[in-house]
Amino acid sequence: MTATHKNYSTLINNIENGEVKIPQFQRDFVWTIQRSAALLDSVIKGYPIGTFIFWVTKDSLRSVKEIGGASLPAAKKGESVAYVLG
Numbered sequence: 001m002t003a004t005h006k007n008y009s010t011l012i013n014n015i016e017n018g019e020v021k022i023p024q025f026q027r028d029f030v031w032t033i034q035r036s037a038a039l040l041d042s043v044i045k046g047y048p049i050g051t052f053i054f055w056v057t058k059d060s061l062r063s064v065k066e067i068g069g070a071s072l073p074a075a076k077k078g079e080s081v082a083y084v085l086g
Contacts, residue, residue: 007046008040008043008044011043014082015072016072016073017073018072018073018074018075018076018081019075019079019080019081019082020054020081020082020083020084021061021064021072021075021081021082021083021084022064022083022084023055023061023063023064023083023084023085052084053084053085054082054083054084054085055082055083055085056080056081056082056083057080057081057083058078058079058080058081060075060081061083064083
């Protein structure tokens, strides 16, 4: 396993392009809006926030969760997708 660093704009771009998804089997989101906003503020400012674990695969899952109610594009056929695990 290799650790990598992504900045906010890269992560948002990956989400908008369908390259990062949340699998349906992931537990429900439990943070308040205020805590979520504080996390995004830290990411934008470049502060260390801890670790996200991604499962990168070319396999397609039957169902994924939408992020923030946005309808995101399907992954391109044959392309890898990074599923957020934690």
